[in-house]
Amino acid sequence: MPAGHRMPRDSCCGCCTMGTPSSARVESYRLCAVTFLFWIASQEDWVGPLISMIPRTTLSVFLGIEMMSKRLSGLELFEAWGPSEPVTLRIRNILREYSQDADVFQELLQNAEDAGAQTCRFLVDLRQHDDTTEGLLDPGMAACQGPALWAQNDALFSKADFTNIIRLGAATKERQDDKIGRFGLGFCTVYHITDVPSLLSGHTMLIFDPNVTHLQKHIHSPANPGIRLPLTPHVATMFPEQFRPFGGVFGCRPGEDYSGTLLRLPFRTEQEAKDSQICSEPFGPSRIRALQTGFQEMYQYLLIFLKKVQEVSLTHLPGGSSSPENAQPLATVKREKLDGMGNLNIVRLTATWGSEGVANYYLLHSCSAKAEAQELFEQGGKEGLHFSPPVAAVALPLCPATAAGRWVPGVHGFQGRAFCFLPLPIESGLPLHLTAAFAVLSNRKGLWDATEKGKWNRALLRDSVLGAWLGALSQLRELYKEGLLEDYKYYTFWPDVHNAKHPFSEAAKAFYQALINGVDGEQPVLFSDGKKWCSARHAYILAADIICVQQLNPIAARIFPLLLPEPQIAVSLPSWVETNFKMAVSPWVNSLCSHRDCCAWSILV
Numbered sequence: 001m002p003a004g005h006r007m008p009r010d011s012c013c014g015c016c017t018m019g020t021p022s023s024a025r026v027e028s029y030r031l032c033a034v035t036f037l038f039w040i041a042s043q044e045d046w047v048g049p050l051i052s053m054i055p056r057t058t059l060s061v062f063l064g065i066e067m068m069s070k071r072l073s074g075l076e077l078f079e080a081w082g083p084s085e086p087v088t089l090r091i092r093n094i095l096r097e098y099s100q101d102a103d104v105f106q107e108l109l110q111n112a113e114d115a116g117a118q119t120c121r122f123l124v125d126l127r128q129h130d131d132t133t134e135g136l137l138d139p140g141m142a143a144c145q146g147p148a149l150w151a152q153n154d155a156l157f158s159k160a161d162f163t164n165i166i167r168l169g170a171a172t173k174e175r176q177d178d179k180i181g182r183f184g185l186g187f188c189t190v191y192h193i194t195d196v197p198s199l200l201s202g203h204t205m206l207i208f209d210p211n212v213t214h215l216q217k218h219i220h221s222p223a224n225p226g227i228r229l230p231l232t233p234h235v236a237t238m239f240p241e242q243f244r245p246f247g248g249v250f251g252c253r254p255g256e257d258y259s260g261t262l263l264r265l266p267f268r269t270e271q272e273a274k275d276s277q278i279c280s281e282p283f284g285p286s287r288i289r290a291l292q293t294g295f296q297e298m299y300q301y302l303l304i305f306l307k308k309v310q311e312v313s314l315t316h317l318p319g320g321s322s323s324p325e326n327a328q329p330l331a332t333v334k335r336e337k338l339d340g341m342g343n344l345n346i347v348r349l350t351a352t353w354g355s356e357g358v359a360n361y362y363l364l365h366s367c368s369a370k371a372e373a374q375e376l377f378e379q380g381g382k383e384g385l386h387f388s389p390p391v392a393a394v395a396l397p398l399c400p401a402t403a404a405g406r407w408v409p410g411v412h413g414f415q416g417r418a419f420c421f422l423p424l425p426i427e428s429g430l431p432l433h434l435t436a437a438f439a440v441l442s443n444r445k446g447l448w449d450a451t452e453k454g455k456w457n458r459a460l461l462r463d464s465v466l467g468a469w470l471g472a473l474s475q476l477r478e479l480y481k482e483g484l485l486e487d488y489k490y491y492t493f494w495p496d497v498h499n500a501k502h503p504f505s506e507a508a509k510a511f512y513q514a515l516i517n518g519v520d521g522e523q524p525v526l527f528s529d530g531k532k533w534c535s536a537r538h539a540y541i542l543a544a545d546i547i548c549v550q551q552l553n554p555i556a557a558r559i560f561p562l563l564l565p566e567p568q569i570a571v572s573l574p575s576w577v578e579t580n581f582k583m584a585v586s587p588w589v590n591s592l593c594s595h596r597d598c599c600a601w602s603i604l605v
Helices: 023-041 056-063 068-074 087-097 103-115 139-144 159-164 186-192 233-238 240-246 270-275 285-301 372-383 451-481 505-517 552-563 575-584
Strands: 119-125 148-153 198-202 204-208 226-230 258-266 311-317 328-337 345-353 356-368 391-400 407-409 417-420 422-427 433-436 539-542 592-595 598-602
Touching (some): 103 119, 103 148, 285 311, 356 451, 391 451, 433 451, 505 575
Antiparallel strands (some): 148 258, 198 204, 204 226, 356 391, 391 407, 391 433, 417 422, 539 598, 592 598
């Protein structure tokens, strides 16, 4: 070492004064060597070999010792201090938004649709398996061998799915326009029911334990509270009790690859509820019954606007059953597009609950935005706001007529609902069901009303939804002209602004404005006298002072149509429709026309 360069004695570990080297001393030598090298590198006037050019981490790895900073960290010189949120707290906060247990059905169905599945099945399994700790992955798993909810679909999990399912609230599908999940929150609804969900797809099994109370032997960090394992024949043999509940459920044979996705959600026991940091309420018999009731209330709507899943079912397996094959069917809904309808998209949804069944028919029609919503969509992309493509669809209820191949409107007792692919808990007050790429609150309980997202929703209603609505009515017009639609008035599926709920009144007002102002420069041809059809420009109604005179009304109604030249036609206009025109369009009429001795209002000249 050059003169004037002497390493301080207190910087040395003391290995130089030790006797015969041992394994412990070798470690000391390494520590001393790297300390010495680091000290040399700190001398500005050192003229020896350019050891300072060698990265310190490289030297540490080469010599097989820890970095000094890491050793100091072990001495608690450094303390971990940064933003953090326990997994259990994050899940608990998410569950506050998803307040209903039945939400789990929709969220798991949503995942099945996004995965491209055609069937999605649920099973309420009340069996209690042996209360033993033998043959389990961990003794703590004994609490999970009781009653459970199963969910199954016929699509395999992808590599991305296995990664995304552990990313709470990461919105991993937000920019995938073909996906209906958006927020990365939906899977967390399973924690309403359970503390320890498990999932099997292919040969891979996941088991989550956010409380770290059931898999303590295998979970090393609360930040990663779960395990992933290959369910091979060897693993199934090593832990037979762990996988015994899976045997025979939706065709599962533990140890064999599963051609689909199977979830098991053991209902939270009273003891688990006491220990849980997620939910302190056990999921007992009363809540299980309520879960089934919740499914019954909305299952008939689930498939109306889905494209891939064609069947959903719920079955029940009593506690004393020896095999899943004894499961009793509770509910099934199937979706089928009718053949032989030309360009009409009429679907039949057959819903069965127990021994009772009902078939609902809908004319579906979709439309892409052409104006306001399309502009917002393009503008949002430039400003970093990601909206889904502005596409909407409507479903108009129909019923088969007595005569084969004919239809009648199914409006009796009908309540229009809003959807964002799946049903939302929102009645629209409109005479149809509608769906669009709405900006939905993350818990799917409502639509955004404020900010740019609220503006987007209103634009969808005035643009995409309106276009789908008018298109569906044009198809009904053609069906009527062919003699295949009975008991139909041209205004049967027109809205009443008074009944429309916010913000769906936007669509109702836009409907009447479009009849007068037109769409793309043309007025929709949606007025009829029962034989001929016309636009608002050629539709005429008798003046109110004529209609009110009892002696004149029948005579005028008979003579007036004969006095109108082509293409004008006389139409009847219910008072509620007239009121809606006055509310939505001002002025709603702009001329008083005389035809010989009869006076009539033209809707528009």
